[in-house]
Amino acid sequence: VVRRSLITGVVYIVAIECVLANIDFIARSATVVYYVRILLLRWLDLPGEVVTRFQRDWRIDLAIVPSAGDCVQRLLVFGGVMILLAAVWFARKEFRVKTPEG
16 A cells, blocks of 8 residues: 555656646646745745746746635645545555454
8 A cells, every 4th residue: 555655646746746837827726836836925025036036937927826815725625635535545445453342
């Protein structure tokens, strides 16, 4: 189980987070990295030239991206959904121990 989940995690990170977050189209809004980058630009008190360099490199226009509150909300919802899926998966895969009571 650990080997397969490790491979799945690596594939997710490479295929989804690394590739999609760096391509400028609608699918990158499905990545965690995209929302973390927006929060970095909105919350940190960076000098103006650093912000413009990041915006140019990441191709993020702060006028049209979600607000910081929306980014946090989406990240929390995504994290909650992943925790629930992991809990359901773990509960189904957990083996039953035979005890005298059951």
